[in-house]
Amino acid sequence: MxxxxxxxxxxxxxxxxxxxxxxxxxxxxxxxxxxxxxxxxxxxxxxxxxxxxxxxxxxxxxxxxxxxxxxxETEPSLQIAERIVRGMQLYGAYNHDKAKDYVGELGWKIVQNNGGWQEMCYTTNMNHIYYVKKDLQKQIKIFKKEEKNLKLIT
Structure with a gap:
């Protein structure tokens, strides 16, 4: 053992x-x-x-x-949402590749569903980070549930 x-x-x-x-x-x-x-x-x-x-x-x-x-649930949705927001702060709109590595695979799928990295960086109001994280967390949970349902179907 x-x-x-x-x-x-x-x-x-x-x-x-x-x-x-x-x-x-x-x-x-x-x-x-x-x-x-x-x-x-x-x-x-x-x-x-x-x-x-x-x-x-x-x-x-x-x-x-x-x-x-x-x-x-290998990683809580809130942690992924926080990494997305932190990635925007750390890497900005033009450090696309580093941001993708930092955010992770599931987080990057959420970014793509929101118009892509640059779009998110330009349109996210950092004065309302709490609400941004909650919205991302909700999207991540929905995405995980849909992904799980697809696995069950196939």
Whole structure:
């Protein structure tokens, strides 16, 4: 068992303790296989979310629900929105390539849906950053939901 698997096993056991439930060793092994399949970033994110909710009487999600959680929200929408706004402040309208790297793939799709990088930089009122972030966050959530629905259809 490598370091990542040990970390996941520890978190799974801690979740069980907090919920006052027990899982068989075979079921824990199934969880670990799922963690390996998802990769470190997604698995630890989802386990962390489950750990936050875990308390006495909490029903531990199924492996399927765990995998859906890991796939659905690897990075909170607000963080992506903040990176878009911060990217506008850092790179301006003409540093297109650096901004794209900074904003990330999903954030860049949102930028493209809003007319592109230059358009966003020119039309965004930085005096109302709170509202800009909230609007971007809403767009990101909608985009993620649509993307998830497309995966289910195909």
């Amino acid at each position: 490598d370091n990542f698997e040990k970390k996941c096993a520890t978190i799974i056991r801690e979740i069980c303790q907090r919920c006052e439930r027990s899982l068989s060793e075979n079921y824990i092994k199934s969880w670990l296989k799922s963690c390996i399949k998802l990769g470190e970033k997604k698995a630890l994110f989802a386990l962390g979310e489950i750990y936050k909710k875990a308390k006495q009487g909490y029903m531990i999600p199924s492996i399927f629900e765990f995998e859906q959680l890991a796939e659905s």
